[in-house]
Amino acid sequence: MGKALAQARPQREAARARHWRAPSAPPRRCCRVLLALSLQLGPPAMGKVGALRKKYGKPKKSGGAKESKEEKEERAPSPQIELLDDVCECTPAFKRALVELFARFDVDGDKLLSEAELKAFSRAANEDEREFAEEEMMEIKDFFDWKEGPAGAGLTLRGWMQMYMTQTQAREEETWEDLHRLGYNGQLKLRPAPSTKAEGELRAKLEELLALGEAGKLKEFVDAFVAPDVDQEDREAFLETLCGKGAEEDTLADDVGQLQGLLAELRCCLTGDGVFKVEGDQEEGPAIFHFRSPAPGMHHIDREVVFLKEEGRWCAEG
Numbered sequence: 154m155g156k157a158l159a160q161a162r163p164q165r166e167a168a169r170a171r172h173w174r175a176p177s178a179p180p181r182r183c184c185r186v187l188l189a190l191s192l193q194l195g196p197p198a199m200g201k202v203g204a205l206r207k208k209y210g211k212p213k214k215s216g217g218a219k220e221s222k223e224e225k226e227e228r229a230p231s232p233q234i235e236l237l238d239d240v241c242e243c244t245p246a247f248k249r250a251l252v253e254l255f256a257r258f259d260v261d262g263d264k265l266l267s268e269a270e271l272k273a274f275s276r277a278a279n280e281d282e283r284e285f286a287e288e289e290m291m292e293i294k295d296f297f298d299w300k301e302g303p304a305g306a307g308l309t310l311r312g313w314m315q316m317y318m319t320q321t322q323a324r325e326e327e328t329w330e331d332l333h334r335l336g337y338n339g340q341l342k343l344r345p346a347p348s349t350k351a352e353g354e355l356r357a358k359l360e361e362l363l364a365l366g367e368a369g370k371l372k373e374f375v376d377a378f379v380a381p382d383v384d385q386e387d388r389e390a391f392l393e394t395l396c397g398k399g400a401e402e403d404t405l406a407d408d409v410g411q412l413q414g415l416l417a418e419l420r421c422c423l424t425g426d427g428v429f430k431v432e433g434d435q436e437e438g439p440a441i442f443h444f445r446s447p448a449p450g451m452h453h454i455d456r457e458v459v460f461l462k463e464e465g466r467w468c469a470e471g
Contacts, residue, residue: 233339236321236328243318246341253343254335255313265300265307278331350425351442352435355460358467359423366416371395380461380468417447422458438462439470 236247243251258266258274266274271293272284285293293299296319298312308316321328329339336343351359358377365374375392395412421427427445434440438461446454459470 233329234341236325237318241318241322243314247321248314250332250337250341251314251317252310255310263305263307265305265309266313267305267307271308278334280334347431348425348435349428349431351422351440355435355440355467356423358460359419362419363416363423366412366419371412378469380463380470381466382463414448418444418456418458421447422460427452438467 234246235244238244254274255266258270258277260270260273261267268290271290275285276282293308293312293316297315298309300306300309317328332341336346338344350356362374362377365371365377371392375388375395379388379391395415421444422442427447428442429445430443432441432443440460441457442460443455443457445452446456448454460467461470462468
């Protein structure tokens with residue numbers, strides 16, 4: 154989303170004067186005008202459009218993590234149904250998906266997508282969670298049906314349809330990328346939401362670690378937490394840190410806080426609270442949990458924990 158707008162930008166004023174401001178102009182004609190402008194301009198040049206390509210490009214997989222069964226299924230190509238019909242209107246299935254998405258991001262239920270709600274959509278549709286830039290937001294307001302009123306302002310359902318019709322006519326593959334990231338398969342059916350919490354043997358391991366930590370059995374906790382190849386000296390140093398042994402009075406609280414912070418992060422992985430992505434394999438490892446920091450006032454910080462399966466048992470990566 155954004156490239157079709159960027160391509161049409163040089164002709165914006167002409168399009169606006171000829172078609173967009175006309176009250177009687179139907180959505181299809183407005184969309185076709187923008188499509189024509191996109192096609193006239195040809196392939197996008199570098200610069201702003203290049204930056205948008207980088208912004209909306211396919212994410213690279215992180216190295217070292219094995220693909221889970223679900224990730225392999227998602228990556229595998231699937232037959233794709235048509236999004237637009239012969240007269241460039243949304244097919245019933247595509248329209249249904251767009252209505253579902255509009256309702257998903259219309260959090261306050263006012264039948265408008267406000268700037269905040271559109272930015273939430275942008276974060277969800279982008280792997281790196283980037284938001285619409287101010288310039289892109291202005292283009293959405295200029296090109297598509299945007300309602301201003303005393304109770305608030307936002308993109309109408311009609312404008313939402315126009316926006317996606319424009320992108321689909323110009324660059325259908327980008328629409329499919331959006332739909333895939335927002336949970337749809339090639340038949341425009343919602344895929345089961347991927348799990349964001351530990352499962353199976355890994356879940357049992359986290360329950361064991363939390364029980365040991367909360368009971369104050371820190372030696373047993375360390376033995377269960379670290380990998381088998383961690384030597385005794387490192388195990389004892391880690392244990393002393395968690396116990397606060399030998400620490401000065403002003404550092405003892407920090408050590409206690411470190412234990413509680415570690416337990417809080419393990420609890421996130423167990424329950425899925427704050428977890429926004431799980432990579433890897435929860436059967437054979439490694440499994441990587443990405444989550445918002447549970448520490449007070451630190452929810453804007455992203456954290457990750459890697460679990461490995463060594464010698465048949467789960468442990469944390471050193």
